Amino acid sequence: MPRPVLAPHARDWLKDARRIAVRTLAWGVAGQVSLAAAVVAADSLRKRRDGTAPADEPVEVPVREDRITTYTYGRALYDDMLAAIERAEDFVYLASYIWKGDDVGQEFKDAVVRAADRGVLVCVVFDGFANLVVPRAFTEFPEQVHVLRFPTIRPGLPLMDLRRTGRDHRKILVVDGRVGFVGGYNIGSLYATSWRDTHVRIEGPGVWELQNAFSDFWNRHRNKGHPALEDSGNPRWNTVVLAARNEPSRLVYPVRSLYLEAIDRSMKNVWITQGYFIPDQEILEGLLAVAARGVDVRVIMPERSNHVLADVVARYYWSALLEGGVRIFLYKDVMVHAKTATVDGAWSTIGTANIDRLSLRGNYEINLEVVDADQAATMEEIFRRDLQNCEEITLERWRARPWYYRVLERSLRPLEAML
Known part of the structure; x- marks a missing residue:
C-alpha cells in the first residue's frame, strides 16, 4: 500500500511537536542534573562527621562443620585478615571494590607482596572505577603478584549488551582454602575505625563458597599472562551456608x-x-x-x-x-x-x-x-x-x-x- 502523504501543515505540526518534546525532555534532564548538583554542593558544605565506630569484639559461633566469626569493627577485622595472609602457604585470593592508598591500604599491599615473595600464589582484584582517585603508583605491584584491575570502561555498549554492565563491588579474601572473609568492608584507614560495617570470617568446608566465587570471576575476566585458577566441584549438598553471587x-x-x-x-x-x-x-x-x-x-x-x-x-x-x-x-x-x-x-x-x-x-x-x-x-x-x-x-x-x-x-x- 502506498504510504499516506501528510499535508504541509500536518508535517509542520509534527516537526514542532517533536521539537517541543525534545526541548522539554532536555530541560527536564538539565533541571534534574542541576538540582542534584546543588544538593551535592550543599551537602559538601556541611560539617563532616568525625565519629568513631564502636570497637566491639568479634563473635564466633559454630555452624555445623564450619565456624563463623562476625566483625563489626574494621580494625579487628583487618588484623585477622592480615594475620591470615601472613600464614598463607599455598594461595591468597583478595578482591576489594575500594583499596585506598593510605596506611591500612599499604599494610595489605605489603602483606600480599611478602606472601608472593615466599612463593605463595597471590591473585588480587580491585575495581578500576572505584579507585580512580587512588594514586596510580600505589596500584602497581611487583610482577610476582597477579593483579586484575577490573576495567573502568569496557568495550561495547552497556545498553545493548547487559553482560558488560556493573562494577566489581565484592570484598573477598580466601587463604589456602581454609579461611575466607566476606562482607561490606573495603580496605582503607577510614573504614578501620570510623565506619560501622559488618564482615564475616568462615573456617571449614564452607570456605569453598568464597573460593569458588573468586576463581570463577578470575577465570572469566583474567588477562593473558594471568594464571588459570583451579575450578573444583563440591560434594556438600543441603548445606546451611551458601553464597549468592550476582554476575552481570x-x-x-x-x-x-x-x-x-x-x-x-x-x-x-x-x-x-x-x-x-x-x-x-x-x-x-x-x-x-x-x-x-x-x-x-x-x-x-x-x-x-x-x-x-x-x-x-x-x-x-x-x-x-x-x-x-x-x-x-x-x-x-x-x-x-x-x-x-x-x-x-x-x-x-x-x-x-x-x-x-x-x-x-x-x-x-x-x-x-x-x-x-x-x-x-x-x-x-x-x-x-x-x-x-x-x-x-x-x-x-x-x-x-x-x-x-x-x-x-x-x-x-x-x-x-x-x-
Whole structure:
C-alpha cells in the first residue's frame, strides 16, 4: 500500500511537536542534573562527621562443620585478615571494590607482596572505577603478584549488551582454602575505625563458597599472562551456608531472590541493616505485605550516608514504609555501611550487596546466606546493639517534614535508576 502523504501543515505540526518534546525532555534532564548538583554542593558544605565506630569484639559461633566469626569493627577485622595472609602457604585470593592508598591500604599491599615473595600464589582484584582517585603508583605491584584491575570502561555498549554492565563491588579474601572473609568492608584507614560495617570470617568446608566465587570471576575476566585458577566441584549438598553471587556477565542476580524469599517466609521478624536502602517495587511490596500480617519489620540505615543523593532518593519510600507498619531507624554519628539482614531467629545474610538497583540488578556482588539459629542470634544481638545508637523516624514526625523535602524526593526519584 502506498504510504499516506501528510499535508504541509500536518508535517509542520509534527516537526514542532517533536521539537517541543525534545526541548522539554532536555530541560527536564538539565533541571534534574542541576538540582542534584546543588544538593551535592550543599551537602559538601556541611560539617563532616568525625565519629568513631564502636570497637566491639568479634563473635564466633559454630555452624555445623564450619565456624563463623562476625566483625563489626574494621580494625579487628583487618588484623585477622592480615594475620591470615601472613600464614598463607599455598594461595591468597583478595578482591576489594575500594583499596585506598593510605596506611591500612599499604599494610595489605605489603602483606600480599611478602606472601608472593615466599612463593605463595597471590591473585588480587580491585575495581578500576572505584579507585580512580587512588594514586596510580600505589596500584602497581611487583610482577610476582597477579593483579586484575577490573576495567573502568569496557568495550561495547552497556545498553545493548547487559553482560558488560556493573562494577566489581565484592570484598573477598580466601587463604589456602581454609579461611575466607566476606562482607561490606573495603580496605582503607577510614573504614578501620570510623565506619560501622559488618564482615564475616568462615573456617571449614564452607570456605569453598568464597573460593569458588573468586576463581570463577578470575577465570572469566583474567588477562593473558594471568594464571588459570583451579575450578573444583563440591560434594556438600543441603548445606546451611551458601553464597549468592550476582554476575552481570552471566545475567544472574540471585541476591535479590534471596531477600524476596526470606521476606516471604517470615513469621516473626525481618531486621535489615543497609548503607543504602532503595527498595524496588517487589521488595517494597514484600516488606509491606509481611508487616500487614504482623511481622516486626525494622530497617536501620545511616542518618547521613556518604552519598547524599542516595539518602534523598531513599526517603521517597519512607512514607509508604511507615504507613505500612515498617519501622525505620537512623544510625547516628558514623556511617553504617553494613549489608545484612536476619529473619525469624533462623536465617541471616551478610555480604556486599545493598538493597538498591546497582547492587541487586547491576554489580558483581556476593552475599552469604546462613540458615542457623546461633548465627541468627548473633545478628539479632548486633541489631539490638545498633538500635542503641539510632533514632527512630515515626510517621508523625515524617509527615511534619518541611515541604521542600517532598519536592527534592519527588524531583530526584528518577535518579534511582543510577543508584
